[in-house]
Each structure stands twice: as structure tokens, then as C-alpha cells.
Amino acid sequence: MKEYIRKEMLGKLRDLPAQDRIRMEKELTKAVCSSQEWKASKTIGVTWSNFPEIDTHTIIKNGLEEGKRMVVPYSGKNRVMTFHEYSPDIAMAKSKFGIMEPVDKSNPVPPGEIDLLLVPGLAFSETGFRIGFGGGYYDRYLAAYNGHTLSVLFPFQLFKNPHWEIEAFDVPIQKLLLATI
Known part of the structure; x- marks a missing residue:
């Protein structure tokens, strides 16, 4: 079921009209950067997005301009993810x-120093459970992470009645920011 949903969501993300994508990404960037979680955070973890993911480059740029410490992930061996200053x-x-990903992985930022983590995903339940891209890196990282979590999504990525199994290792995202149609 998860593989089917991943494929379906990737297709919808790829097929989203450019003008709709741009409008919703601007809306989501503004929502993230004006959120209480963002304002209260000094160090923010965020993936350097790749199409068809929701663009995070402006979020990273805004964070740097505001003097925040932005950290990006590295997908290491044994599905262990670390974050590094960007x-x-x-x-x-x-x-x-x-x-x-960063080339220099010599100075990972400890999870306890990351105040806010923007977690990517393809599909989300209203209670914050997600289907990621299938590597399990974020699931493992979230198991030991105690800071704030936030995800941004387009309306079609939210499932009111998810048809996938919530597994024991799944950690719900604390706050979902949803673009308007």
C-alpha cells in the first residue's frame, strides 16, 4: 500500500501545474517562516529539496538571512542520518x-542542538503520521529527536482516512502546514 501511495504522490507532485506549485510554495514558505516554532528556533534542520519535492531553498535562504543556523542531512551508512551546518x-x-548533501561530514550537529526539524514526506494523516520516500532515515532519526517537528504539504498530500498501516516505529509530525488550493 505504501509503495502505491508513494508512486501516486510522486506522480501528482510531478504533474502539478507550475503556477499552482509556485503559488503554494510561496504560501508554505511564508507559513513556515512566520510560525511560532520557526521564531523560537535558533537551529533548524531541513532537507535540500529536489524536484518534485516542495521547494525548501527559499526557507533555507530566509533562515540564513535571519541569522539562524541551518543544518542539512547526510544519509549515512546503515540508514543513519546526521545533520551538518549549511x-x-x-x-x-x-x-x-x-x-x-554536504561533502564534509566531519562535524555532525547533535540532535539536541536542533530546535526545529522540517520533515519531508509524500503523504500525511491528519494526526501527523507520514509516508516518506522509503529509506527510513527520518523514522530512525525521529525516534531519538526531542525538538519540534513540522512538515509542509500540498492539499492532495493530506489523507483524512489513511489506508496505510501505522507501524510501531512511526513518529507523528507535531505540526502540518497545509497550502490552500
Whole structure:
């Protein structure tokens, strides 16, 4: 079921008309950057997005402009994810998953230093459970993370009655920000 939903959501994300995508991404960026969680955070973890994901580049740029410490993930061995400080001058390279990640992984930021984590996903229940991209990296990371979690999504990514199984290791996202149609 999860694989079917992943495929369906990726198709919907790819097929979303550009003008709708741009409008909703601007709305979501504004919602994130004006949220209480954002305002209260000094260090924010966020994935460097890749199409067809919801764009996070402006969120990262806004954070840096506001003097926030922005950290991006690295997908390590044994499905262990670490976060590393981002600045426009650090070297980034494509991972085996096609995701841009920091080249220098020598100084991971401990989870306890990350105040807010923007968690990507493809489908979400109203209670914050999600279907990610299938690697399990965020599920493992969230199991030991105690800060705030937030996800941004387009309306079609929200499932009122999810048809997928919530598993024991699934950790719900604390706050969902939903774009308007």
C-alpha cells in the first residue's frame, strides 16, 4: 500500500501545474517562516529539496538571512542520518538517492542542538503520521529527536482516512502546514 501511495504522490507532485506549485510554495514558505516554532528556533534542520519535492531553498535562504543556523542531512551508512551546518559556500554533492548533501561530514550537529526539524514526506494523516520516500532515515532519526517537528504539504498530500498501516516505529509530525488550493 505504501509503495502505491508513494508512486501516486510522486506522480501528482510531478504533474502539478507550475503556477499552482509556485503559488503554494510561496504560501508554505511564508507559513513556515512566520510560525511560532520557526521564531523560537535558533537551529533548524531541513532537507535540500529536489524536484518534485516542495521547494525548501527559499526557507533555507530566509533562515540564513535571519541569522539562524541551518543544518542539512547526510544519509549515512546503515540508514543513519546526521545533520551538518549549511552555508552557501560549503561543498554539496549528490548522494546515491539524488539528494544534495554536504561533502564534509566531519562535524555532525547533535540532535539536541536542533530546535526545529522540517520533515519531508509524500503523504500525511491528519494526526501527523507520514509516508516518506522509503529509506527510513527520518523514522530512525525521529525516534531519538526531542525538538519540534513540522512538515509542509500540498492539499492532495493530506489523507483524512489513511489506508496505510501505522507501524510501531512511526513518529507523528507535531505540526502540518497545509497550502490552500
